[in-house]
Amino acid sequence: MTSEPPISRFPVVPLADLPPDLQERFTEVADKSGFLPNVFAALAWRPDEARAFFALHDALMDKDTPGLTQADREVLVVATSAANGCLYCVVAHGALVRIRARDRYLADQVAVDWRKAPLPARLRAVVEVGVRLAVDPVTVTAEQQDALVGQGLTQDDVWDVGAIVALFALSNRLVHWAAVPPNQEFFLLGRVPRH
Template identity: 55%
Template sequence: MTKDISRFPVVGLENLPTDLADRIATIAEKSGFVPNVFLAMAHRPDELRAFMDYHDALMEKPGGLTKAEREMIVVATSAANDCQYCVVAHGAILRIRAKNPLIADQVAVNWRKADLTPREAAMLRYALKVALRAQEIEPADHSALAEAGFTQDEIWDIGAITAFFGLSNRIVNMATIRPNDEFYSLGRNLPIKD
């Protein structure tokens, strides 16, 4: 049985502006499939382009947070927002970037009990406060992150990634975007870290 990937129109790559089609083709070449979120958002090309640009500005920039830390924020935030697509998709990416087949499931179910370093725990504590109670952020929250070794730029990144994925989670949930089946098995065959 084929399931719809979105409750809104889904556009094929052949019907996209060239810049978006090329960008998505590059992602598909790297991953082996086209993530459903792009097909589901493609009926609004300007919004998809802005979404991808901001995503890349936060998630692909050099320096600061590691790529695994960035994905960990996404998984924890998406779990708090009950976003199946983002937990599954970014959980797969987290497993690969952390080289750890367990961490994504641990973070998605209960990050407080996950095998985290003190730095990672401080990062997720702040991210979840931004996700769920941003109006309560106070200087002590930033001091705790500084004590954990985060720079001002990294603290901004934690908050910005959390906020961006709050938006993404809501769009995905509103549109009922289904995760690609391929995401479920990615990174699961890695050796378990001690």
């Protein structure tokens, strides 16, 4: 029998010892999802950075815009996190793809090879330039960004694509650095009915 891996190589502060605003947020997240994602616990030992990270995450991910739904945003995270080899983000955001896109298979297809995944042309263009930005940023061109506008994205949406990729490049690397494992609960979310 194996034990659960530690949440982080760095200190993990008990919930009761966190600043009140983080305690409140973490309790709300745990109440809503049924568990606290490990990344919350891993980042919380540096409260100012955790607040900044989660504020930027919320500003970028918790909205639908003309060119990018919340599901599209999660697909972009899965594709770029897979390109960066980040198991935590692929598993956690794969669960969100399953829930938000109402598709049990799409996240796995995107994680393994987004080029073969059944993506609409608009989202395929988003993922293509997003993966390029994630792994070889100097090769991203203005023409590729302009092509996103041709696919129906606004300038705000185009900015969001770059900002999401940048935020999750940070997230991917911090999760690697701290060796944060995905919560077991993420593997089943969107695959089996919630009780």
